Amino acid sequence: MELGLGPVELEASAPQEGLKARAKLRIVDYREEVVRLFNQEFSESQDRFKATRPDLTARELYEALKEGTPREAHQHLWEMVQLFEEAKYSLHPIDRSHYTRYIRASQQYRRALSGEES
Secondary structure (H helix, E strand, O other): OOOOOOEEEEEEEEHHHOEEEEEEEEOOOHHHHHHHHHHHHHHHHHHHOOOOOOOOOHHHHHHHHHOOOOHHHHHHHHHHHHHHHHHHHOOOOOOHHHHHHHHHHHHHHHHHHOOOOO
16 A cells, blocks of 8 residues: 555455445555645645745744734644644654644644634
């Protein structure tokens, strides 16, 4: 199996018990997925925030976005930037904990943008 090539459908069965199950899985490299999600999220931000450009570094993007986002979003945005930089530039392993921290920060960032910060 190759990573990131879309869902893989797995099927398991135990005919003697009459059991059969099927599931679709998406296999990803956590490092690549954090980088992809960050790039996707902030390429979309160019429409919403005029201060962003495609040539900005992650930290420059953070500074540009801080100007037009609620204060509650800044911490979550900064965590996303740090996790992106770690995934993009470090040599140590990036694991599920990095990925889930990124997803959580992204969700909290979006909630803060929409005024739903909890």
